[in-house]
Amino acid sequence: MKTAEQMADEMTALIVQRGDVSFVELIKHIGPEARGEFGVCLPGFPNIMLWNNVSQAFVDGLEIMRKRGQVEPRPAHVLVYFADGQVPCMPAITFSLKAQR
Numbered sequence: 001m002k003t004a005e006q007m008a009d010e011m012t013a014l015i016v017q018r019g020d021v022s023f024v025e026l027i028k029h030i031g032p033e034a035r036g037e038f039g040v041c042l043p044g045f046p047n048i049m050l051w052n053n054v055s056q057a058f059v060d061g062l063e064i065m066r067k068r069g070q071v072e073p074r075p076a077h078v079l080v081y082f083a084d085g086q087v088p089c090m091p092a093i094t095f096s097l098k099a100q101r
Helices: 004-018 023-030 056-068 078-084
Strands: 035-042 045-054
Touching (some): 004 056, 023 056
C-alpha cells in the first residue's frame, strides 16, 4: 500500500511532466489506492469540497504537496472533467436559506 508521501511524490512527478492536471488524472495515475471515502476540501474552507471519493492517503498526499509549495488549487472548466470521463458526484441542494438581518 502506498503512503501519502509516495503518492505526493508520484503526483508531483505527473504535474512536472504534464503541467496542469485534473483530479481525475491524479487519481488514474495513482491507481486504485487513490479511491476511498474521503473528500478534498479547499484549504481553510472545510465546507467547500473540491473532489470526493478519495483515500485518506490521497488527501494527505495533496496536503504534503501543498505544504511543500508544489501545488495550489485552481479552478478547472467543467468540460475538463467531462473530457476526462468523470465528474464529482455530489448531492444536490434541495432547500434554500433565507437571508436574515
